[in-house]
Amino acid sequence: MKNRERYIAQLNRMHSGKGFIAALDQSGGSTPKALAQYGVQESSFSNDEEMYTLVHEMRTRIIKSPAFDREYILGAILFENTMDRKIDDQWTADYLWEKKSIVPFLKVDKGLADLANGVQLMKPISNLDELLTRAVERNVFGTKMRSVIKEANATGIREVVEQQFAVGLQIFDKGLIPIIEPEVDIYSADKAKSEEILKEEIKKQLDLLGKEVKVMLKLSIPTVNDFYKELMSDPHVVRVVALSGGYGQDEANEKLSQNHGLIASFSRALSEGLTAGQSDDDFNTKLGKTIKEIYAASIT
Template identity: 85%
Template structure:
């Protein structure tokens, strides 16, 4: 584990850029970027185009460690290069931005008001490969739709079990039990979720470190006691379907909570923008998310 990266993630000023759209969400991300499905004929072409989009974002002058602490990558991205360097090495060596890898394989069917992660069949090999590629940490997402105590307990238990496997490989897991922002009982789900997370943190050995990626809470600063737990490197927030403006507004009301935005980061970027327009747009987005993250 890289201690410089660990210290940066724990106490650096900035946010995490989520550039980890996977196979299922890539067509939608590309469509928002102005590239329609009839412009590529197979997955390989699709991933090449999305890597060009991510490369354009990463190489933008505003995509800088002054504002951005880390970036979450998709599995396909870590085996692609930017200017002749593996993407993770380019991020760290050229930009001083900490690389993470999304490791989950998507969501299982809804059961007990939640969607657990599908089994990650090749997790050991994937983690070994991540270590080879100089990845610092990982991210994996589950979804909570209802305040179902049994379902939420299962989500958190699964996240921490896999998280421990990840930590034992020398990587820092980002545990992401997302609560659907449109859930009718979101606030109740948050109370159950926090309690279950605290139980799991309590069971960890002293040296184990995790990060948490959570939906922005209904009650401001509701997760502040998780931030002070000795096992928690950082608590970050997902944008969860809010517009960038709304996500930033809510985020800025939660002290110490920093962004890990995906769609809210790339909002307004299109393939046919000139480099000047593209860099102006992403520069504005990055500064706004940064400001919301350091309040």
């Protein structure tokens, strides 16, 4: 029963809590870049295991920081290697929820396929069922998976949304809440047009869902303010969150604050300015300032 109670508490927190989601889920290819931004050079590690240990230390430092507080942060997205490691002898997901009241999510995609029809679909997720089983055992609440839309190509966008919802249903059937993330490239020449097509395709898929099915949506901050408002009121949608998509921290916050009800799920914009060499005081002060600014933009 404990897990059912935990699930209901987490669902309520994600649906109506004030705050945002911290995306701590850079994986494989983007890990060296995340470490370099943090001031840890590639010469500091000689294989993947050492690299993942260093990135887990960085994430542990963020999660354990007093600035990383439930008052501002609703959830955190982990990647598989982080889920399978511990913080102070507790699985990361348990530490997040039991020590911090922060809802744990898991990134499940395996990266992007090559560009076709103006989009990048997700690569097949070969071990998805096994991964979801482990996520349930580790007390994870939900998942996240990303596709990318580069052009306003109706066929490509439909394929992206159909793939996201098909995998999302498989995830929901395992007892987890999927975050569906069809990112529109912020540098796309026809971003607003892509968003119009995307919204229609999402609405079509939401209309096909069974009454009990719940999903979250993670979308690029739209060109037209409040463009996703009607998706927020759909009974299937727990929450609509925004990615920073390559905007710097200040610009991402500025754009986000103009979209009412849209909350952040930032990764790069969250860790901007944090370095391994900072004293704990400096690190916590910088993180605290960043978190408060993202929070303020998320509660508009």
